[in-house]
Amino acid sequence: MILTDKTLTAARKRLLQMHFESGVGHIGGNLSCLDAMMLTFHEYVGDEDRFILSKGHAAGALYITLWSLGRLSNDTLKTFHKDNTLLAGHPPASGINDILFATGSLGHGLSLAAGTALALQLKGQSGNVYCLTSDGEWQEGSTWEAMIFAAHRRLSNLTILVDHNNLQGFGSTHDVASMSPLTEKLSGFDLDIQYVDGHDLSAIRTAIDKPSDKCRIIILQTIKGHGVSFMEDRMEWHYLPLKEEQYKLATQEIEAL
Amino acid sequence: MRQQLCDALVSRSVNPDMVFLTGDLGFMALEPLQQGMQARFINAGVAEQNMVSVAAAMAREGLDLWVYSIAPFCYARPFEQIRNDVAFHNLPVKLIGNGGGYGYGVMGPTHHAIEDYGILLTLPNMRVFIPVFDEDVDAVISHAGAAQNPSYLRLGRGEIPLGFEVPKYAPWRQLTAGGGMVVIVAGPVAGTYIDAFQSLPEEIRPNFWIVSELPLEKNPLPLELLKQMSARQDLCVVEEHVRRGGLGSELALLLLEKKIEVGAFHHLYARAHHYATYGSQNFLRAQSGIDVKSVLAVVAQKSLEF
Incomplete structure (x- = not known):
């Protein structure tokens, strides 16, 4: 099912609404990866495939993506971050079929994705595994353990999407612990590495569609807070909730995109 | 108990869903298992954090997962992976720690595991098996394998006096x-x-x-x-x-x-x-x-x- 601009805009607006109504932050890192997540789910993740969100703090984007597919209701979204909700600040351990693992501690998802991909291979199943990581979590040693494993096992059914928005918890990735350019750091592995505009759906499609017999990494050049001028590329939107005026302005800007 | 472990797992490996992961250990002990299991025997390398998460994911796909290392490397290094990925999801991953307690003796404290089951039992759903005698290992593998929960097997070196008849395994x-x-x-x-x-x-x-x-x-x-x-x-x-x-x-x-x-x-x-x-x-x-x-x-x- 082709992801339309209309559907994507609706998802962006619903993301802002959910975060505003719940008074919850983490908006910047959700907007940076929402486009790629929506595209992956709408066009690539079928029943036989798996998606693992390694950057668990983008749970909002994941919930909205599932909502856009009709798998979570508006009533459920209203419970986001509230007591007695399934929609915690990071993906839950159970209760939502499309969410396989409770992530949130960075550096776990890539290993989980590699294990899933290997399991599918051993079982002779044809599904693909998609894993979305942040860029900051490539500072975790376990991510590199997973990379060694995935490359060595030549997990060609594994596609890793890196939300490379250049901002992490308390500074830019460049200032905190630079791995720039990440493509060079990864180039020693026997992988299929691509670097694309993470807000260009056509470019992401082309990258995912490219045939490969290796594990694939698609580094998505993204903008934290994408689509909202006062959020874009600003670290505080890793954390801040929206005030009412900001919410209205942000919604207008999203509609005008 | 490594010989008994290998024998028990070789018997179990007729199950095509069984997968064995080792953190680069098993030399002069697990070769028969490696030969028998082929692609389902996976040396995950010296990377225990990844190994445990991989095991969790494979168990999530319905496979029968066994993870092996020297005891402290089995639970201390990858503790968060055991907690978040295995225990929180109640996945039946079987963690086998060899040389529990002071089993690695003069190798020094980095190789000792004297807080292993105490730490692991703080986690939800976790079961711990501590065979006393070499003869217990086969039954322990069966019990742990039948459980639908994560488990930790603390292996050591069985010591029995001459002529002692080991009683049949029981908890x-x-x-x-x-x-x-x-x-x-x-x-x-x-x-x-x-x-x-x-x-x-x-x-x-x-x-x-x-x-x-x-x-x-x-x-x-x-x-x-x-x-x-x-x-x-x-x-x-x-x-x-x-x-x-x-x-x-x-x-x-x-x-x-x-x-x-x-x-x-x-x-x-x-x-x-x-x-x-x-x-x-x-x-x-x-x-x-x-x-x-x-x-x-x-x-x-x-x-x-x-």
């Missing part, structure tokens, strides 16, 4: 009976007490029990043991594990909850990760006061006083 077993105190022991160190306890006069010979499965709420105390303890006998708990979080503290809580009054409560345990000098497992047991001589000093003397 609780009584090895000696007499008029002395109740002694409960976890792990292979129990085997080193058998001769000495059997040699004691009947009136001070302990009611000597071994326990191989924790937590106790999943492995209730046998009625006979409860009866013996309810007679206000002294109780001695011995384990090659630190004081906090171990069998001793779990048992003490259980006694309080059940309002069982025992006489004196003696807890003998692994007192330190390392001492001023290094040595074998037996040396470290003696340093900690859990060698047979130290245990006898408690069991025989206290019984005589009683």
Whole structure:
């Protein structure tokens, strides 16, 4: 099912609404990866495939993506971050079929994705595994353990999407612990590495569609807070909730995109 | 117990869903398993965090997962992966730690595992299996394999006196009976007490029990043991594990909850990760006061006083 601009805009607006109504932050890192997540789910993740969100703090984007597919209701979204909700600040351990693992501690998802991909291979199943990581979590040693494993096992059914928005918890990735350019750091592995505009759906499609017999990494050049001028590329939107005026302005800007 | 482990797993590996992951260990022990399992025997390299998460994911896909390493590398290094990826999802991953307790002796404290089951039992759904004798391993593999929960198998080196007939595996077993105190022991160190306890006069010979499965709420105390303890006998708990979080503290809580009054409560345990000098497992047991001589000093003397 082709992801339309209309559907994507609706998802962006619903993301802002959910975060505003719940008074919850983490908006910047959700907007940076929402486009790629929506595209992956709408066009690539079928029943036989798996998606693992390694950057668990983008749970909002994941919930909205599932909502856009009709798998979570508006009533459920209203419970986001509230007591007695399934929609915690990071993906839950159970209760939502499309969410396989409770992530949130960075550096776990890539290993989980590699294990899933290997399991599918051993079982002779044809599904693909998609894993979305942040860029900051490539500072975790376990991510590199997973990379060694995935490359060595030549997990060609594994596609890793890196939300490379250049901002992490308390500074830019460049200032905190630079791995720039990440493509060079990864180039020693026997992988299929691509670097694309993470807000260009056509470019992401082309990258995912490219045939490969290796594990694939698609580094998505993204903008934290994408689509909202006062959020874009600003670290505080890793954390801040929206005030009412900001919410209205942000919604207008999203509609005008 | 590595030979018995290999034999048991080779038998189990006829199950095509079984997958074995090792953190680059098993030389001169697991080669038959490697040859038998082929692609389903995976050397994950020196990368335990990744190995445990991979295991969790494969178990999530319905495969039968066994993970093997030296005990501390099996649970301490990848603790968060065990907690988040295995335990939070109640996935039946079987973690096998070789050389539990002071098993790696003179190799030093980095290789000791004397807080392993205490730490792991803080996690939801976790089961712990501690075989006492080499002969227990086959049954322990079956029990852990049948469980629908995560589990940790603490392997060591079985030690039995000449001519001793190992009783069939059970989560609780009584090895000696007499008029002395109740002694409960976890792990292979129990085997080193058998001769000495059997040699004691009947009136001070302990009611000597071994326990191989924790937590106790999943492995209730046998009625006979409860009866013996309810007679206000002294109780001695011995384990090659630190004081906090171990069998001793779990048992003490259980006694309080059940309002069982025992006489004196003696807890003998692994007192330190390392001492001023290094040595074998037996040396470290003696340093900690859990060698047979130290245990006898408690069991025989206290019984005589009683």
